[in-house]
Amino acid sequence: MSAAPRTTAAGPDGTAAGAPLLRVRDLQIELITDAGVVRAVDGVSFDVHPGETVTIIGESGSGKSTTAMGVLRLLPDELAVVSGEVAVQGRDVVADPRAAAALRGRAVSLIPxxxxxxxxxxxxxGRQLLEVVRLRRPGLDRAAARARAVELLDRVRIPEPGRRLRAxxxxxxxxxxxxxLIAMALAGEPALLVADEPTSALDVTVQAGILDLLLELQESTGVGILMITHDLGVARLVSDRVHVMRNGRFVESGEVEQIVGAPAEEYTRSLLRSVPALGGWDGAAGRDEPARPDGDPS
Amino acid sequence: MAHYVLRRLAQSALTVFLTVSAVFVLIRLAPGDPATAFAGPLATTEDLARVREQLGLAEPLPAQYLAFVRDLFTGDLGTSYSFQAPAFDVVMGRLPYTTTLATSAILVTALIAVPLGVWMARHAGTRRELGADVAGVAAQSMPEFWSGVMLLTVFAVLLPVLPASGFTTWAGIVLPTATVALLQVALISRLVRREMAVHLAAPYLTAARSRGVSESALTWRYAMANSAVPVLTALGTRFAAMLNGVVVVEVVFAWPGVGSLVVRALETRDYPLIQATVLVTAALAILVQLLVDLAYPLFDPRVRVGKAVRR
Structure with missing residues (x-):
């Protein structure tokens, strides 16, 4: 897997030929906290097209995860007020939260x-994976659903998938x-994956394998990915386009090489400086990990 | 697993033995003399001495205890002074009434408290939930002797639809059950609400929601299954406590169970009967606790005993 920008449906300026999978316009999210109402997301707009990865990068508290959860309508109604436009495959989930419930696990899946x-x-x-398999394909009998679950685990390169189902x-x-969890997200056969810091809780060596897997799955399925991260190394490896977020707004947007190579904003430069090393993803570390059972303690 | 059960049974037997021993000593140290109750108000000092001799109470305490332990291991718990029958048989004759009432009360409690707690967790912050919360605090604050008498006054006296006392028809179980359940529902439903609130906000629940799992499955299959252990523990503990005799309720409704028996045994200083009651109810309560402990692995794979954790 190369860190160089890949060719996608999107043009250099972010516009694309077809309709976007995800179209976000002037999204605002207010969170109701003990300290009062906080505008966590303050008017952001972006698109994700099939087969491309759009990354929102920012420090903690910048509103990037809130954006992701808002897109999926997973913020509790009593704690968050969402306004603006979020269209997933053309269906507006802000105007119609029930559309969001119908789309979750089908058109769009989350990697937590x-x-x-x-x-x-x-x-x-196995029980949790089979549940998702059956939600998507209600007609499957027990054996067929189990076969599908094994196939999904195999696809995310889990050794001995049949045995892991019982774990x-x-x-x-x-x-x-x-x-x-990636296998569960794939069980819904989604067009869009929302990956909310999918590697931040993992060991560095394991991170590379997970990102590698996501890119590989994107190549084979053409799924669009909305990636949320605070890690420029991650952003550089996976993204087609990057939005740099701070205090609920995008301060800089563009091609990944442009953002990393010639950041216009001081905030982006400070994010860049906070990353000790960007190398290491392309080499041995990224390839060795998946073949063996993970040995890291949980 | 079998080894674990055997060890727990041995521990339980020791616990019961120590409990009965403590009770044996304490009731003899407490003021009061069974001979006075036994021989009647007109007894002379000589009569009392003769009765003490008869009952084996003239011996020094260590000798009495040794005789008690020797009899205990041959299965003899002594003769009740007031019933003039083997104390164990007297207790066992009353036990079915207490187990019936306890089972009825715990079933009613579980059937009401669990759905009520789930409902409160899902409607947290609404007016109706606040109303249920206030009602719960009120029910929790009512002493059983008062709520029992109130229920009795309303449903057996003012509107004579239910029997006031005893257990001659199945209708007789309604008011005692309601009295016990009122307090227990208030306690358990709040526990269910607290547990459910934690699990309804858990990250795994949001993750399952993101996979398209329905809200009813999230509540009943995900959050409920994860709340099962503490709720089960509370129900088991309450049930074990009820088996020791729902004393106040049994007295209010003249329920012929172990609770009213122990009150009578204490009044008459019927030592063998007190000891037999403690032995039987303690053994039963500890057994219920053991069953609850053994049930944990069914509800939580993380506490499965003797199963190596695979990494």
Whole structure:
């Protein structure tokens, strides 16, 4: 996997030939906190087209994860007020939250931030994966659904997938769990993946394998990815376009090489300086990890 | 697993033995003399001495205890002074009434408290939830002797639709059950609400929602399954406590269970009967706790005993 920009449906200025998978216009999200109402997202606009990866990068508290959760309408109604336009495959989920519920797990799936807490601890991995498989394909009988689950685990390069189905979340490592969660997201056969800091809770060596897997799946399925990260190394590896976010607004947007190579904003330069090293993703570290069971303690 | 159960059973037996031993000593140290109750108000000092001799109470305490332990291991718990029958048989005769009432009360509690707690968690912050919360605090604050008498006054006296006391028809179980359940529902439903509120806001729930899992499945399958252990523990503990005799309620409704029996045994200083009651109810309560502990692995894979965690 190369870190160089890949050719996509989107042109250099971010405009594309077809309709975008995700069209966000003037999105505003106000969070109701104990300290009062906070405008976490203050009028952002962007598109994600099929097969491309759009990254929102920013420090913690910049509103990037809130943007992702707002797009999926996963913020509790009593804690967040969402306005503006968010269209997933042309359906406006701001105007119609029920459309969001219908799209989740089908048109759009989430890869959550912390894989250790993203699965129910009292149900087996297989039970949770089979549930999603059956939600998407209600006609499948037990054996066929199980075969599909094994196929999905195999696709995210989990060794011995049949045995892993019986495992409980606490029996798997963080990297392994994130692969399971990616398999669950794929079970919905989504057109858009929202990856909310998918690697920030993982060991560095495991991170590379997960990102590599996401890019590989994107190549084979043409899924569009909205990537949320604070890590410029991650952004540089996966993105076609990057939006730099600060205090709820995009301060700089553009091609990944342009942002990394010639940042216009002082904020972006400070983000760049905070990254100790950008190398290491393309070499051995990224390729070795997936073949063996993850050995890191969870 | 079998090894674990055996060890727990041995621990339980020791606990019961120590409990009964403590009770044996304490009731003899407490003021009051069974001979006075047994021989009647007109008894002379000589009568009392003779009765003490008869009941084996003239011996020094260590000798009495040794005799008690020797009999205990042959399965003899002594003869009740007031019933003039083997104390164990007297207790076992009353036990079905207490287990029936306790089972009825815990089932009603679970069937009401769990859905109510879930409903409160899902409607947190609404007016109706606030109303349920206030009602819960009120129910929790009412002593059972008062709520029992109130229920009795309303449903057996003012509107005579239910029997006031005893257990001759199944209708007789309604008011005692309601009295016990009122307090327990208030306590357990708040526990369910607290647990459910935690799990309804858990990251895994949001993640499952993002995969398209329905809201009812999220509530009942995800959050409920994850709340099961503390709720089960509370229900098990309450049930074990009820088996020790729902004393106040049994007295209010003249329920012929272990609770009213122990009150009578204490009044008459019927030592063998007190000891037998403590032995039976303590053994039962500890057994219920053991069953609850053994049920944990069914509800939470993380506490499965003797199963190596695979990484």
């Amino acid at each position: 931030q912390d894989p250790m807490t993203a699965l129910s601890p009292v149900h087996s991995v 409980y979340p606490h029996q798997l490592s963080g990297g392994m769990l994130q692969r399971v």
